[in-house]
Amino acid sequence: MKQAILPPYFATIRERLHLLSISLNGELTNERPGAQRVGGGTDVYVQKHDEIKDASIQFLFDTAGLKGIEQAGNQCLIGPSTTVTDLMESSVMKTYFPDFKSYTKLVSSTPIRNMATIGGNFINASPIGDFTIFFLALDATLTFSDGNLSREVLLRDLYKGYKTLDKRQEDYLEQIRFDLPDKNTRFNFEKVSKRTHLDIASVNSAIRIAVQDDVITNVRLAAGGIAPIPKQLTKTAEFLTGKLVTEELIREAVAIAQTEIAPISDARGTEAYKRLLLSQLIKAHFIKLFPKLKVEQLIS
Secondary structure, eight states: OTTSOSOGGGGGHHHHHHHHHHSOBSOSOOOGGGOEEESSOTTHHHHSHHHHTTSOEEEOTTOGGGOOEEEETTEEEEOTTOBHHHHHHOHHHHHHOTTHHHHHTTSSOHHHHHHOBHHHHHHHTOTTOHHHHHHHHTTOEEEEEOSSOEEEEEHHHHEEETTEESOOTTOEEEEEEEEOOOTTEEEEEEEEOSSSSSSOOSEEEEEEEEEETTEEEEEEEEEESSSSSOEEOHHHHHHHTTSBOOHHHHHHHHHHHHHTOOOOOBTTBOHHHHHHHHHHHHHHHHHHHOTTSOHHHHHO
């Protein structure tokens, strides 16, 4: 600065960034109660540009208290403003999900991953939100606050209908938590889209399955693109629980899964195609997690 290499306004950047963090950005009014909360804005600004381009916006992306990933006993605690890149770089996620980087490479692009927040992915309520499906399989619990009182909502109970949430206008997401996998628990995420990279899923799915002596003791199976909401396939999970892992069991589970879904034909595929994709993704979970299974019996 003394050498006049940088313009003088650089000297005030720190103060101006601080002011941005405590005030509303893009505001027509400074009345904070009327502000719309936005994380990274990577999807909402595309979907609702005309609606929110001049709205009172409270950006949560850099809110320190809403970021971070930490392990507390057998649980992982995540701030809702944590980005996809933050998850990719987290030692906790790397330890408990060795394939996490390969999952995330199927999701958006590096610039988007640097901005997109996990909380925003949940609240956006897309039926094919990749990380919504990921954390549905982990049966994550959300903590909401209105600034005074907090309440907890299971992620699987958050979605009441298409883009309809169990969330009040004054509620904001405060924390995400889930149980970390133990030595008997396996996890997998699968996604199919028209392009392998940089594309929205036609159907995506994730599974967390606990097994003791090849008997399934607990399972959570989630899928997107097969209903108006991101969905846990509870009937399929109930059917699998307590049974020995076999090729026949998986075929029967696939049939039950078909009774739980209601996909529609759209630009990402026909109803029949999406039903086929879900069946194949469920089989892919088991082929990946149980390599001793006879693949030819599953796909015949």
